[in-house]
Amino acid sequence: MLEVDIRSKSFRTARGAELPALGEVGFTVAPGEFVCLTGPSGCGKTTTLKLILGLDTDFEGSIRRPSGRLAAVFQEPRLLPWRSVEQNVRLALPEELASADLTPLFELLGIPATERLYPGELSLGMARRVALARAFALEPALLLLDEPFVSLDDATAERLRTLLMSVWNARPTAALMVTHNLREAAELADRIVLLSERPGHVVKVVSIDTPRGARDAATIDRIVSQLRPRG
């Protein structure tokens, strides 16, 4: 169980002024639950994620992470360009999974099994698939995704969403995805946490009861309209 209880977070400018970034942000993600964190741009979604990832520890409040491994898919693929695709995935693995067979995962995600393939030879969509493979390969207890489908064309983004769901369904884990795309959130999430304008605090939590497979366009429209500010 991921328990986020942020009281406040602020940055210091070069001149020493305090710049509030987050207000009270509290929510949980249960094992096997897919939660989307959304809100207007600049509201602190990525900052929240950085705090959860432990990349920034300077904030008021507390975060309890589930015991087990942590994996992330960043906005940019963040692959090591000087290592092959397979090495990129293997390097992220802990000792006990070092000799794991990656073929099924690569097949599921449609990544070419060529041994000497380097990230520089991949399209952005393919590089994102490799970033997904790297995150799933280490069988995480908590998966964090930061707008993993941004700046892709609609068709590619849709295909990747489907792939994400099929690898996640194969081994459901606590997952938190940051996105500004409300339709994407409505399509994928079990629960949506909506943040306010900066400094972000939780304004609404929407639970979605309709199973993912059964959500048609009308259902998604209805969820999206719940998230939109009135007026």
Added chain:
Amino acid sequence: MSTERLAVARATEALTVILSLAVLYGLWAGMAAILQSRELPAPDAVFAFLWNEAVNGELWLHLGMTLLRVAAAFLIAMAIGSAIGIALGRSRLADRLFDPWLILLLNLPALVVIVLAYIWFGLNEVSAIGAVALTKIPNVAVTIREGTRAIDPTLTEMAKVFRFPPGRLLRHVILPQLQPYFAAATRSGIALIWKIVLVVELLGRSNGVGFQIYTYFQFFDVRAILGYSLAFVAVMLLVEMIVVQPLERQATRWRKRDA
């Protein structure tokens, strides 16, 4: 480009180099023939001298000693310079404290360092190699400092999230990013170091190419001076072709695949 056209382009390039060298050789031989002076010996006289030195073993002793000093000074300068460069690139405080030292050392003539090293630490091998290394350390440190500052923080974050152990982080994330800076430091380093090694040999050693050049200078024997210089230039070109370039190709092979 097709492989055939590539081969033609390579052959043309090689031919140009050979032609250019042939012209230089022709100019030298022509000038020597016209002047008929001991101060500008003909190329074949120089090569005859080299052959003689090679047969009696003198050449190998002096080339070998100089090459050993170059290698030792280079390794020491790279190791210490890189460590300093990485430290300065990572810590603002360290950089502010030691940057003035670096600037001072960068502007200190190599000759001063050598003379002081010989006076303070004696006319021995340690002073000689230490002095050469010391003149090169600031250059390495400055280059590696720039490299360290250019390290991509997003990849370091990724490695942190995926809990890369320190060795893996260094080998697969940090060092590949520093590699171009190491290559630059190596290239300028070897070129600079071998010239300075000749000076330390001239001032305080009793073997090596620098010592031989000094000895023959006293007899105004240009034939020997040119012979030893050419021989050592040839050795350094070989080092470049056999060691430096293959290492660089190995380290940057992933880059050629970029479409």
